[in-house]
Amino acid sequence: MRRAVIFVLSLITWLLLALPIDIVAWEIHWANLIAGIFASLIVALLFDEVFIKEHARAVNPLRYLWFLIYVPVFAYYCILANIDVVYRAIHPDMPIKPGIVKIKTDLTTNSALTALANSITLTPGTLTVDVDFENEENILYVHWINVKTTDVDEASEIIAGRFEGLIRRIFE
Amino acid sequence: MSEIIGLTLVSIGLLFDFFGCFGLIRFPDVFNRLQAATKCVTLGTCFILVGTFVYLGPGAIGIKALIALAFIVVTTPTAAHAISRASHAAGVELDESTVVDKYAEEKD
Incomplete structure (x- = not known):
């Protein structure tokens, strides 16, 4: 569960940084997207212990609203x-x-x-x-x-x- | 239109950065200087990055500017905290105009 949270957060960061999905032309650069998924998987596997201590808090949408x-x-x-x-x-x-x-x-x-x-x-x-x-x-x-x-x-x-x-x- | 707003934001940012450096030179001791260096320079840089985002639109560079903004907002105060704590621990003296130092009182 915690790994899933880290995976999603890393993938969002990758999507914003590398923009594999072209919103204007609605085109998906598959190589870029797959590389991002692999990178996020590696991050999720390696940084399980150090990142979020209480992962249940990170998935509560109300917290993002308050943010x-x-x-x-x-x-x-x-x-x-x-x-x-x-x-x-x-x-x-x-x-x-x-x-x-x-x-x-x-x-x-x-x-x-x-x-x-x-x-x-x-x-x-x-x-x-x-x-x-x-x-x-x-x-x-x-x-x-x-x-x-x-x-x-x-x-x-x-x-x-x-x-x-x-x-x-x-x-x- | 977005060009005008973007450039205005960048100009405001540069102004804050300038005054931040100004305070950095004028204020008397490490802690007061850190105040100027962290606050004004953070906000100035944020304005420049938001200006970049407005100017260039939500493309590859604009979004990277916003990500850089998030990292700056998180890391600058942390760095200031580390510097101020280290300089207090190293015995850097506070300026004569300082009225109270609870930290030194409690730590002794």
Whole structure:
């Protein structure tokens, strides 16, 4: 089952990369397609253990739907973040107040934590430095370009709050 | 029409890339510089790739541009995370304007 998931994902990647099916002329390049099937089979056989730990999650269509909602939300905050950083970079006085704060999250799986850490890095003035597990809670150390609060709960709400709900629906 | 939109997106991307490099030079320490380098350069490059996709249409090159975009969005923050963690562990000092360093406090 897990191998099947990997096979389908690799084949989709191959189809997008090599385009063996010409959509405009509706023509199929069989040699290309068969090579893709063989390559995906090899990948599925070799990388069984390392790729997805919980394959049942990867086939749930609802997760992909939430992912589609997540993309524009993320893009919006990402653009806001960039305008903010550009403003700080070109302002003559450089209004920065940097610091490393600690936030906690109730996400537990590896993939969800990775997604949260990456989202934090790409959004408003924050950069994940380290992820840690402490007192049965997952802790993230975040470098913040404009520290508004050093309180753990408040900082968690400001930095991670807007993504946690969506990421939980996608990855957990 | 798609040419105009595509070229506009590429121009916006170049602007963000430029300001990213600008911040990279101006900001005081490693962490602040990483902020500029990861955010602005990622978004700038994304704009350029989306512009390429719009300009060329959903052909072989356009779709490859979108795949490159997905990989950049996943790998850049990971790299920034690795660099910032390594430099903190190696004892790189934070700038004087830094107000708090919970990471150093908790790790000691």
